[in-house]
Amino acid sequence: MTAALTVASEAVGGFFAALPRRIPLLGELLEMFSYAFMRNALIVGLLVSLCAALLGVSLVLKRYSMIGDGLSHVGFGTLAIATALHLAPLAVSIPVVVLAAFLLLRISERGKIKGDAAIALISTTSLAIGVLVVSLTSGMNTDVCNYMFGAIVAIEDADVILSVALTAVVLLLFPLFYHKIFAVTFDESFAQATGTKTGVYNMLIALLTAVTIVLGMRMMGALLISSLVIFPALSSMRLCKTFKAVTICSAVISVFCVVTGLAISYLYVAPNGSSLPTGASIVMINVVVFLLFWMIHLIKGRVRA
Amino acid sequence: MALITCRDAAFAYEGHTAVSGLNFSVSCGDYLCVVGENGSGKSTLIKGLLRLKSPSSGSVLTGDGLKPSEIGYLPQQTAAQKDFPASVFEVVLSGRLSRSGLRPFYAKADKALARQHIRSLGIEALQGRCYRELSGGQQQRVLLARALCATQKLLLLDEPFAGLDPLAAQELYREIERINRKDGITIIMVSHDIASAVKYASHILHLKTEQAFFGETQRYLKSAIGAAFLGGEAQ
Structure with missing residues (x-):
């Protein structure tokens, strides 16, 4: 019995060892994970993209897409301040961005200033503060560029541990509150009228979004992170007919795009020797998927008509 | 004991009174239509009855052990729902x-x-x-x-016929009538369609930023305000 197992495991091991020689591309892909920073990027990327996609469905349908964008700019500001003060960037950013999320939600609900204008106000203000702080301290350098557009080498082991812990909370809470999130997204006034505490669930969505945005910022960059929230939901809404299908499809698309984007940015080396930026690659894969789904939707419409 | 009773209730938006002088009660099995022109406070009243809005003065009481989680609500459709x-x-x-x-x-x-x-x-x-x-x-x-x-127990409908063609609207009216008669569910409905309102409803509440009429449909038809409003519709 044990002998059989050993033989089997050796066979499997041998198969995988032989793979790199047989299929060159796969070999390079496997080699990619021998680097600690690539492993870190993959773990953080997978978890954050999953969270972003799940929450994104609700945010897009509630017409809150821009909240993700606004929050990431707030994240940039706090990241710049935290670096200037030599504090742990994520630990400082998360509570500040969570506060900003509650504030944005409040402003949108009160309706005194229209939601989109309020978000633009807050996001440009924090971007300006961030840029000022950066130029007064370290000056505009590669770090700033990394904050703006993301860099996987910036992901440290401590970030990975924090990301795993917090995304685990998001991924645990989402299924537990799935039906409530659906009801609050589809028809807030009905949910409220029949005795559901919609304010609490809106806060929950904002809280989870804020955490997800900050965690994804190192990899995707402040300017690109909101694409993880918006694109998968928009793509799956082209084709899926039920809320459940949209949610699952978004999660699959999001994970696929992050893994593909990571692989492409690792494999492709430009003639000038630099590799493709990860964040931008992931966004472009998302764009391709979106266009593909949109075209299938159009073709299906034609066929039916 | 009535399901819902309004006593001198008034509702306001940012300090401006939207509707006031509300004194009416809805009993089990009633079919109440709330009518009135645009801006007469109909939707505000519905929000108040659902306790999404608290009265600026007076009170809204529930009876017969009616809990907020036992009110069914058919809101006006939002743009987000369409897609x-x-x-x-x-x-x-x-x-x-x-x-x-x-x-x-x-x-x-x-x-x-x-x-x-x-x-x-x-x-x-x-x-x-x-x-x-x-x-x-x-x-x-x-x-x-x-x-x-x-x-x-209680179903609140806020202009359920907006945007429906006449045939679909009539079918929906018959459906609501069946729910009221057969299942014994109390109906409170906001409607612009006064002709159908007096045809189906047992009670009418006419708002003109204050309560202009409340009572049984037969009395409403004979009242001056009812006759005027219905006459206006016919022209």
Whole structure:
């Protein structure tokens, strides 16, 4: 019995060892994970993209897409301040961005200033503060560029541990509150009228979004992170007919795009020797998927008509 | 004992009184139509009855052990709903949400009840269809089924016929009448269609930023304000 197992495991091991020689591309892909920073990027990327996609469905349908964008700019500001003060960037950013999320939600609900204008106000203000702080301290350098557009080498082991812990909370809470999130997204006034505490669930969505945005910022960059929230939901809404299908499809698309984007940015080396930026690659894969789904939707419409 | 009683109630928006002088009560099995021109405070009153808005003066009392989680509500449709990807079954089932409390998932009984209301409203064939692909009349039936999932006592409808063609509107009227007569569910409805209101409702509440008339439909037809409003419609 044990002998059989050993033989089997050796066979499997041998198969995988032989793979790199047989299929060159796969070999390079496997080699990619021998680097600690690539492993870190993959773990953080997978978890954050999953969270972003799940929450994104609700945010897009509630017409809150821009909240993700606004929050990431707030994240940039706090990241710049935290670096200037030599504090742990994520630990400082998360509570500040969570506060900003509650504030944005409040402003949108009160309706005194229209939601989109309020978000633009807050996001440009924090971007300006961030840029000022950066130029007064370290000056505009590669770090700033990394904050703006993301860099996987910036992901440290401590970030990975924090990301795993917090995304685990998001991924645990989402299924537990799935039906409530659906009801609050589809028809807030009905949910409220029949005795559901919609304010609490809106806060929950904002809280989870804020955490997800900050965690994804190192990899995707402040300017690109909101694409993880918006694109998968928009793509799956082209084709899926039920809320459940949209949610699952978004999660699959999001994970696929992050893994593909990571692989492409690792494999492709430009003639000038630099590799493709990860964040931008992931966004472009998302764009391709979106266009593909949109075209299938159009073709299906034609066929039916 | 009445289900809902308003005593000298008034509702305000940012300090401006939207509707005042409300003195009426709704008993079990009543069919009340709230009529009046635009801006007369109808939708504000509905929000007040749902306790989404508290009265600026006076009080709104519930009786017969009516809890907020036992009011079914058919709101005006929002723009976001028109392209919402959800199946008919998902939408109807969400009417059971307030009953499931902190439980994260629906019980078998909830699903059975949702199916029963889908059947009784004749939309079984649409059960798996996408909400956004339905016609206006079909969408209202889905929302009505959802509201019925939430209540066994009181149903509030806020202009359920807006945007429906006359045929679909008449079918929906008959459906609501059946719910009122057969299932004994009390109806409070806001409507612009005064002719149908007096045809189906047992009571009329006429608002002109204050309570202009409340009483049985027969009395309303004989009253000066009723005659004037109906006459205005006919012209």
